[in-house]
Amino acid sequence: MCPSSANKKTLSVDSPSFTPTAPSLLPPTAPKKATPGISPKFANAAPFKPQGIISSSRVPLQRDVVLMLPSGSSSTTPFRQDTRTPDRLVADVQEFVPGRRLDASVGSEPERPVGPVFDSFAPPNAAASPYIDPAINGTTFYQNTAAFQQPPQYHLYAPIGPYSNNLLPYQRTVHDLFIPNDVREEMHKKLAATLQILPNSQLPAHIENYHSLVPLDTSNHKRASVFGGYASWVYKAQSSQTGQFYVLRRIEGFRLTNEQAIRTVQAWKQVLCASVVRITDAFTNRGFGDSSLFFVTDYHPLAQTLAEHHHIGQPRQSRGRNSIDHVAESVLWSYVCQIASALKVIHSNKLAARVLDITKVLVAGKNRVRLNGCAVLDVVLFDKQVSVAQLQKQDLVNFGLVILSLGANVADASQNFARAMDQFKRHYKPDLQDAVIWLYSAMQNAERSIDQFITMVANQMINSFDGALHNDDALYSDLASEVENARLFRLMAKLSFINERPEFDHDRQWSENGERYYLKLFRDYVFHQVDAQNRPVIDLGHVLSCLNKLDAGTDERVTLISRDEQTCFVVSYKELKKGVESAFQDLAKSGRRLH
Numbered sequence: 001m002c003p004s005s006a007n008k009k010t011l012s013v014d015s016p017s018f019t020p021t022a023p024s025l026l027p028p029t030a031p032k033k034a035t036p037g038i039s040p041k042f043a044n045a046a047p048f049k050p051q052g053i054i055s056s057s058r059v060p061l062q063r064d065v066v067l068m069l070p071s072g073s074s075s076t077t078p079f080r081q082d083t084r085t086p087d088r089l090v091a092d093v094q095e096f097v098p099g100r101r102l103d104a105s106v107g108s109e110p111e112r113p114v115g116p117v118f119d120s121f122a123p124p125n126a127a128a129s130p131y132i133d134p135a136i137n138g139t140t141f142y143q144n145t146a147a148f149q150q151p152p153q154y155h156l157y158a159p160i161g162p163y164s165n166n167l168l169p170y171q172r173t174v175h176d177l178f179i180p181n182d183v184r185e186e187m188h189k190k191l192a193a194t195l196q197i198l199p200n201s202q203l204p205a206h207i208e209n210y211h212s213l214v215p216l217d218t219s220n221h222k223r224a225s226v227f228g229g230y231a232s233w234v235y236k237a238q239s240s241q242t243g244q245f246y247v248l249r250r251i252e253g254f255r256l257t258n259e260q261a262i263r264t265v266q267a268w269k270q271v272l273c274a275s276v277v278r279i280t281d282a283f284t285n286r287g288f289g290d291s292s293l294f295f296v297t298d299y300h301p302l303a304q305t306l307a308e309h310h311h312i313g314q315p316r317q318s319r320g321r322n323s324i325d326h327v328a329e330s331v332l333w334s335y336v337c338q339i340a341s342a343l344k345v346i347h348s349n350k351l352a353a354r355v356l357d358i359t360k361v362l363v364a365g366k367n368r369v370r371l372n373g374c375a376v377l378d379v380v381l382f383d384k385q386v387s388v389a390q391l392q393k394q395d396l397v398n399f400g401l402v403i404l405s406l407g408a409n410v411a412d413a414s415q416n417f418a419r420a421m422d423q424f425k426r427h428y429k430p431d432l433q434d435a436v437i438w439l440y441s442a443m444q445n446a447e448r449s450i451d452q453f454i455t456m457v458a459n460q461m462i463n464s465f466d467g468a469l470h471n472d473d474a475l476y477s478d479l480a481s482e483v484e485n486a487r488l489f490r491l492m493a494k495l496s497f498i499n500e501r502p503e504f505d506h507d508r509q510w511s512e513n514g515e516r517y518y519l520k521l522f523r524d525y526v527f528h529q530v531d532a533q534n535r536p537v538i539d540l541g542h543v544l545s546c547l548n549k550l551d552a553g554t555d556e557r558v559t560l561i562s563r564d565e566q567t568c569f570v571v572s573y574k575e576l577k578k579g580v581e582s583a584f585q586d587l588a589k590s591g592r593r594l595h
Contacts, residue, residue: 162473179478190301194245196236203235204287207294210237210248226357227373228380230254236299246280249373251293254380256284261382265295268375271349275342277362277372282379295376303364306335306406312358313411326427327406334367336403336435336457337464342371343395343450352391354378356398358405366471393442396450400439407432431460488547494584499523505590515579518569521560522550522576553577 178184196214203213217234226232233250256262265282272278281296307313310327339361346353355373362370404413407428408420417440425433435457442448454461499520504510511520526546529537549556553574560569 254293273345396442
């Protein structure tokens, strides 16, 4: 090669520095006289080479392309473009101006062949961050809509507090990965109780719009005095209108003589409190062969009364080995706070609970109580007009008797208050004793109200509220572990939409061509394997492992062989996932066009 030809193809020291000439891109400046030689600014220039300044007509980036030094160079050793930048490309890079967007068509030197350009700032296989605003991430400039976006690998399974302090750093237990066994078992039992039916039942098939009656209260020892001398029965039933489950409380043998009495239930429908069983309806019916009054309330599966839950009034031999003689003081304070909250809401609505007894307060869950049977006496004893203020004072007295009966383990503390109080003082501190005495003597002081009582036990209310918040945090943490439990189902649904599709876009071979074909082979690899004896392999662990890898899009490779053993593919789970998303998007776009 002649020297003159070599000088034309290589850079010269006398080459002038490049300065953009577009007036819309750079601010107007006084023209400078071009000086021979390289500009002094190149000595301190940062090695920044933006992608957008290279003309789109140049050769795209190719990795691991071997470049040879120009002839005449002292070295002929080849080097790769992803390890260094050839010196012959430096002149093609414009000077970096921060905050400016340069057009690729302006200021570029035409008709100069250049090789592939390497961006030292762009990492290989860099994916766009989903957490950065596109306006500041530069995505409006470096657009690549056809690129497959790999989602995060963690699938939203980050551990959410509260955490156990008994574990070492990065140490986890099996229970951290799933919902706790006790919560799962409790949920299963509640669901089973909700769906329970009573075959060959002698109960009426329908009571108004409710069917499938199942008795919930089978005890023969009933205190008729609680509901004004009437016996009551409780049934679980399902609504034929909504399909939801409710409780029917039947007041046996009651005759409604005043239509205004049953309308008092309308006021109770407005009472919305977490510690009160909600009332939805009330009606009379003769489905049991007599005139009965029915109250419809919410159904809480596996709920027990306080008397049943704590075995009040039962001998110690019949309680079981794990039972204790008295209720823990912290549990009693929890009951006090919840019942006080319920009475606060009821009294604020100008109503009175009236039914406040250990056989009618329900326990549903861990130390979770709800007042039940409210509004019954408002209908049954409608003719006996008593002032609401007097009834609210009686609520406070009954409140104190409920706590005293639980602490002293007696069925009815009102029969012998002094003896029950002596038993109560043996196990509980003076604060709880004073609260019970204050409630029991409410009838003797006209100024006492539930608001004053809540002020008196404010410290315990705060402790109870704090415990409820801790329980809420624990349940939220358990919920977070199940937030993505349907991801494998969504993946299987996408595969089912794609595999064996008879026709798409007038192409009967659509599911057998391209990336859809190896998705079909992947389906066979996961579900249709056979062993050496040609017996089907039913391995749920293999299925879950493959689907999880496909959902994560890992780089692990898998060998897929056709059924005739004439075709073999070696693909990664990442490529398989890209094929699933691409094929599913084609189907989804076609469906949107039709609508």
